[in-house]
Amino acid sequence: MQKREEWKTAAGEQDNSAALANIGELVDFESVVSDCGEDIEVFPNDELPYVVCEIDITTSLVENPQCNKSMEDHNYISSGYTSSPITHKDSSTQTDLTLEDVTHLEQEVRFLSTKFEDKDTLLRDCFTEKITENDESIRKYTGIPNLEIFNELNNICEDYEPNLKYWTDNSSVDDKKYQNTGGKPGPKRKLTRRHEFLMTMLRLRLALPTFLLAALFGVSNSRVSSIFTTWIFYLYHIFKDMIVWPSRNLVRKHMPFSFKKSFPKTRCIIDCSEIFIQRPRDPSIQAKTYSTYKSHNTYKFLISIIPSGLINFVSQIWGGNTSDRFITMNSGFLDLVSPGDEIMADRGFTIRDLLTERHAFLNIPPFTRKCSWGKGKRLNASEIRRTRLIANLRIHVERAIQRLKTYKMISQVIPWNMKSVVNPMVIVAAFICNLMKPLVKK
Incomplete structure (x- = not known):
């Protein structure tokens, strides 16, 4: 036991002497004392040396710049006496924040707290x-x-x-x-x-x-x-x-090849579409809005597109019992037709006389006629080819209506209390459809 204690004491003294030697290498106390003046005394300690100054350190640092420099070189910072902030030499451990940064962070925290609440x-x-x-x-x-x-x-x-x-x-x-x-x-x-x-x-x-x-x-x-x-x-x-009627030259400039080949003078393709509505209570309004074609109360409107698929005309809303001819006459569409224009439509548009008055032409599929050998109706070979040709081109107005009815407020059954906003909804939807890609490729 006695030998073990002697061995520990010897090891401790050796460690202390090594620590003192290392500290002595880092700090030259004699140079510090000589620089700061005679009023500084150095006292030994059992573990680590320290410096005791009998004068006011702040006064000494101000009056003796050389001492100030020496203290800074050896990182002697006395707590409670320094007035400047402590900074780190390593930029990766920089922790200084300005008052502006702190204020900004506080405002951001308050904003996020309010937002989450x-x-x-x-x-x-x-x-x-x-x-x-x-x-x-x-x-x-x-x-x-x-x-x-x-x-x-x-x-x-x-x-x-x-x-x-x-x-x-x-x-x-x-x-x-x-x-x-x-x-x-x-x-x-x-x-x-x-x-x-x-x-x-x-x-x-x-x-x-x-x-x-x-x-x-x-x-x-x-x-x-x-x-x-x-x-x-x-x-x-x-x-x-913004739903405009383009000029004839502009229509021909953007006309697809399929129209140029067969109907190069086509100005527009027209059709009527219907929107389902809730059955009104008034019997007279029920009669005006009931569509025998749809077997439902509907609103009806006329739509026109140019050969490239752009919507160039949408009429006001009419009752589902209104005929296509009546809507065409009273919607203002005929006022836009110019002499020499060709209008493409289906058989339901019996408006040839109305277009003839304006020196325009109507392209519709030919009507069937009675055959001489039976009770049925028929078309000859040339009429069948013309019907197919017009049907292949007129289908684009059906595609435009289908695109228009991707807006569900128009395709669903509209409540009767929303009757006044039906026409604005159709116009707005038609304008948005014109912003999409063209229906017909060149």
Whole structure:
């Protein structure tokens, strides 16, 4: 036991002497004492040496720059006496933050805390970001071809009318002056213009119910109805003049080869389409809107496209019991026809006399006639070939109508209380369809 203790004591003394030797190599205490003055005494210690200054260190550092430099060289920093911040030589361990950085971080933390507490805002922002993250998403949800066009349309809507008077339950949509901005625009809106435009396009494209849109955007059901009614009329007033009747030269310039080969003078292809509506209570209105062709109460409108597939005319809405000839006469379509134009249609358009008055021509499939050897009706070989040729080209107007009805608010059964917004919905959807790729390839 005694030998073991002697061995530990010898080892400890050897370690202390080694530590003192190492420290002595790093710090030359005599040079420090000589630089700082005679008032500094060095006292030995059992473990580590230390320096005791009998004078005020701050005063000494100021009066003796050489001492100051020596202390800095040996990293002698006395806690409680230094007024300058401590910095690290290594940039990878830099931890200094300015007051501006701290303030910015505090503001960001408060903003994120508030955002996460407001679940409606968080859900709305996440849903909006998901829809507008790329071109495919915006095309799938709204029908607009890409995100760039969506942003441009949103900018047009914001600049067209800075203040909107929103529709309320007390105002009727039959009164077309309700959206004028003569009065106050109403209370402060919870949604931005971009949110409202996106909500309108979502409802038009996907026919989402109001309660679902209210939950996604954090507003009430009545607010969704008010926004949709206001914006569909607003978009109608902006886009209705953008469905134009192009010149004859422009139509021929973009005419596909299939038309140039057979019907080079074709100016447009026309057809009528019907929209299902809820059966009205009034018996007289039921009779006006009942379509024997669809066996349902419908609204009917005339649509025209140029040979390349661009929609160049959409009429107002009529009752489903209205004939194609009556709509063509009273929709304003004939006022756009020029002498020498050829209009392509199906057999239901008995408007040859109306076009003849304007020195235009009608291309429709030939009618069947009675055969001499039986009770049936027939076409000869040339008439069959002409019927097939016209049918192959006239099918493009059916494709345009099919594209138009990808907007579910138009293709579903429309409630009777939304009768006033049917025509604006058709016009807006037709304009968006014109932004898509051409239907007919050259």
